[in-house]
Amino acid sequence: MENKKNVYVIGHKNPDTDSICSAISYAYLKNELSRRDGGAYNYVPARAGHVNEETQFVLEHFGVQSPSYISDIRPQVTDIDIRQTEGIPEELSLKKAWDIMRAARIVSLPILDGEKLKGIITIGDIAYSDMDVYDNMTLSKAGTSFRNIVETIDGEMIIGDIEGSFDEGHVLIAAANPDMMEGYIEPMDMVILGDRYESQLCAIEMDAQCIIVCMGATVSKTIRKLARERGCRIIVSPYDTYTVTRLINHSMPVRYFMTGEGIVTFHTTDFVDDIQSVMAKMRFRDFPIVDMHGNYKGLISRRNLLDLDRKKLILVDHNEKTQAVDGFEEADILEIIDHHRLGNIETAVPLFFRNQPVGCTATIVTQVFMEHDIPIPPNIAGLMCSAILSDTLMFRSPTCTAIDRLIAEKLAAIADIDIESYAKQMFDAGSNLRSKSAKEIFYQDFKKFSDNNVNFGVGQISSMNKEELLACTDKLLPYMEEVKSSYGLDMLFFMMTDILTESTELLMVGDRCSEVIDAAFGVVSGDHSVELPGVVSRKKQLIPGILNQLS
Numbered sequence: 029m030e031n032k033k034n035v036y037v038i039g040h041k042n043p044d045t046d047s048i049c050s051a052i053s054y055a056y057l058k059n060e061l062s063r064r065d066g067g068a069y070n071y072v073p074a075r076a077g078h079v080n081e082e083t084q085f086v087l088e089h090f091g092v093q094s095p096s097y098i099s100d101i102r103p104q105v106t107d108i109d110i111r112q113t114e115g116i117p118e119e120l121s122l123k124k125a126w127d128i129m130r131a132a133r134i135v136s137l138p139i140l141d142g143e144k145l146k147g148i149i150t151i152g153d154i155a156y157s158d159m160d161v162y163d164n165m166t167l168s169k170a171g172t173s174f175r176n177i178v179e180t181i182d183g184e185m186i187i188g189d190i191e192g193s194f195d196e197g198h199v200l201i202a203a204a205n206p207d208m209m210e211g212y213i214e215p216m217d218m219v220i221l222g223d224r225y226e227s228q229l230c231a232i233e234m235d236a237q238c239i240i241v242c243m244g245a246t247v248s249k250t251i252r253k254l255a256r257e258r259g260c261r262i263i264v265s266p267y268d269t270y271t272v273t274r275l276i277n278h279s280m281p282v283r284y285f286m287t288g289e290g291i292v293t294f295h296t297t298d299f300v301d302d303i304q305s306v307m308a309k310m311r312f313r314d315f316p317i318v319d320m321h322g323n324y325k326g327l328i329s330r331r332n333l334l335d336l337d338r339k340k341l342i343l344v345d346h347n348e349k350t351q352a353v354d355g356f357e358e359a360d361i362l363e364i365i366d367h368h369r370l371g372n373i374e375t376a377v378p379l380f381f382r383n384q385p386v387g388c389t390a391t392i393v394t395q396v397f398m399e400h401d402i403p404i405p406p407n408i409a410g411l412m413c414s415a416i417l418s419d420t421l422m423f424r425s426p427t428c429t430a431i432d433r434l435i436a437e438k439l440a441a442i443a444d445i446d447i448e449s450y451a452k453q454m455f456d457a458g459s460n461l462r463s464k465s466a467k468e469i470f471y472q473d474f475k476k477f478s479d480n481n482v483n484f485g486v487g488q489i490s491s492m493n494k495e496e497l498l499a500c501t502d503k504l505l506p507y508m509e510e511v512k513s514s515y516g517l518d519m520l521f522f523m524m525t526d527i528l529t530e531s532t533e534l535l536m537v538g539d540r541c542s543e544v545i546d547a548a549f550g551v552v553s554g555d556h557s558v559e560l561p562g563v564v565s566r567k568k569q570l571i572p573g574i575l576n577q578l579s
Contacts, residue, residue: 032062032070035362036098036339038353040346041076042474045083045418045454047345048075049411050389051095054344054365057393060402069340074098076353080472082418082458089454090410090443102355103300107337110317110326115140118147118283121176122154123275125282136314136327139286143323145293145316147286157277157285164198167218167276170284171195174238174261180279181265181272183240187252188261194218197237201273206230220272225251232260240276242269293318296325299355300336307333345389347371347381350476365392367427368567372478387427390415394435410443414454421490421527422451427568452492455527459491461500466507469500470522476515477571480578484538485515488523488566497524497533505556508537519544521574525564532560534570548573 037055039047051073058071073095079087087094115138116125125137129151139147163169167177173193178185197216202209206226213219215235221227223245231239232254238261241247247262255262265272293316294303307315307330314327341356342363348371349356361373363380367389384392390412397404404412416436420428423436440447461469474487491497504522512520519538526532535557536542542553551558563569 032068033337033340034072035069035342036072036074036101037342037344038074038076038095038098038101039344040348040351040475041353042471043075043077043083043345044080044473045086046388046390046415048079048083048095049086049415050344050365050393051075052092053390053408053412054342054393054396056405056408057397057400057402058342061400071342072096074353078471080458081460082454082472085454085457086411086414086418090407090414092407092411098353100299100354101339101341101359103336103338103358104296105294105298105300105303105317105328106296107339108300108328108332109337110328111314111332113138113327115145115324116282117141118286119173119176119281121172121180121279122157122282122285123176123180123278125149126151126154126278134314137282138316138324138327139282139288140324145291145318145322145324147283147288148291148314148316149282149286150313153285153287157280164200167199167280168195168197170280172280174263176279176281177240177276178263181240181263181267181275183263183265186247186262186264187255188238188259194238199276201269202227202231203269210234220269220276222269229254232258236260238263240265240272242267242272291316294328295320300333304333343373344393346475347373347383348475348477349373350478365389365396367392369571386429387425387432388416388419390419391429391432391435394439395431404439404442406443409439410445413439413443413445413447414450417447417451417454421525421530421564422447422455424527424530425565425568427565455490455492459489459493459496461489461491461496466500466503469504470507470511475566476517479575482518482578483516484519484521484574485511485517486521486523486566486570486574488525490525490527490564492527494526494529497526500524501533501535501557504535505537508535512537519574521545521570523563523566523570527564530562530564532563532570534558534560534563544574544577548577 037051039051055071055073062069075095075097079094118139129137135151137149138145171193175190178190197218199218202219202221209230213231213234213236216237218238219231219236220240222242228239228251240263242265244264244266292310296317296319314329316327317325319325339359341359341361344365347364347366361375361379366383367386382392394412413436416432420432423433469489470487472489476485508520519541522535524533545558546553549560
């Protein structure tokens with residue numbers, strides 16, 4: 029699957045058991061179909077929120093790993109075709125850097141220390157070294173290695189050690205007679221000269237640390253012997269003096285001219301929106317990319333943004349903007365599998381949309397398994413059965429259909445579980461409410477809705493213990509005031525559903541809550557709560573009642 033592009037199968041924010049289990053199961057199904065039909069995608073289950081305790085119990089019971097968390101699906105640097113330009117060491121010569129850039133037709137090279145980015149050098153930096161350097165000590169100030177010098181002028185070190193650096197002295201051309209040379213050659217200088225014996229002898233006697241003999245001239249045994257005794261290196265180059273003089277500055281290490289501070293780098297996890305604004309303000313053409321450990325990964329330019337590959341999504345268990353993962357507008361939505369009312373997500377192109385009036389998304393996913401004759405593994409069957417039991421409150425919810433019950437029983441047989449005893453364990457795991465904070469309880473299952481310019485939210489918890497549910501009231505109501513304010517909601521409701529008595533204690537925060545609920549269900553509300561006998565479903569009972577009153 030290495031060459032296949034990822035498609036993220038993801039549920040809604042604050043996911044419940046159906047959202048998580050359906051994402052895992054549908055991703056498994058799509059990968060099986062892809063393997064069978066030679067598809068181009070790799071399907072990855074994901075989640076847009078925290079895994080609650082009920083769902084965690086289910087995942088652990090069937091030995092399935094929690095999906096990866098995605099908080100924002102906007103395109104990131106990793107979605108761009110990053111140019112895999114190899115880095116160079118800081119001691120590499122300007123000449124070699126130039127050769128690499130010319131061969132690859134690029135204008136920038138990263139300079140690395142191991143895998144860490146140390147600097148960057150550009151064509152402009154090399155041009156500067158050639159045009160604006162007039163100091164005859166630049167070669168030594170740069171600490172240029174003798175190996176670089178020899179390689180750059182295609183020379184040969186015939187006397188002395190090629191290791192080491194020229195880090196002290198001037199670079200001179202011996203164009204004068206020996207008498208004049210004695211006046212300007214200083215110890216540790218490097219002298220470029222021809223085949224004249226007297227000039228070579230003079231340079232060595234004046235304690236030059238290196239002489240460069242041009243035109244491939246033969247160096248006499250006497251000069252070699254004297255150079256060896258005085259510790260003077262001798263390099264022979266096939267080029268003439270003019271060419272050697274032009275080339276020698278190109279032997280300097282790239283670190284001397286690189287940009288090492290103030291480099292604008294981007295991380296692989298950065299969002300494209302964020303880096304575009306930064307790139308627009310900078311004069312640089314290429315920008316290095318590093319990973320979370322600071323290791324260099326490649327280069328990008330503004331042109332790379334034209335080849336942006338948007339993330340691809342399949343949405344399960346929702347089709348409303350307020351419930352979708354952040355940044356979904358900038359992704360390509362390929363499919364939606366859901367069992368709720370039609371929401372307000374819009375797409376630029378047609379997509380596969382499957383919506384059925386059943387009690388659970390996992391019921392639909394199971395039908396797709398059967399339609400394509402894909403065997404259901406026991407752990408996947410267990411996940412989907414758990415989702416149905418959770419969403420239908422073990423078949424007590426009015427959203428539950430005959431097909432939900434039939435499919436749940438088939439899945440239970442595959443997963444080898446007893447529905448009654450397993451469901452009790454699952455609900456008990458999720459309803460350990462007394463030890464949880466208001467925030468943990470509230471966000472176990474919370475969704476936002478919008479209708480007729482009214483924004484409202486509905487959360488829900490379910491338990492087989494009514495006393496445990498009622499004990500949450502005192503800590504939930506103050507927290508609901510905070511949530512209503514932070515989300516800018518007009519109304520906020522929270523369902524505390526008793527599975528055994530099939531009733532809900534509804535908590536309410538907002539000016540019009542009591543008016544809407546009393547009219548919808550024919551009850552008389554208290555200040556912040558009301559008992560709703562027979563109401564257990566958010567999707568099929570509470571939400572339709574609220575929407576009818578708002579319309």
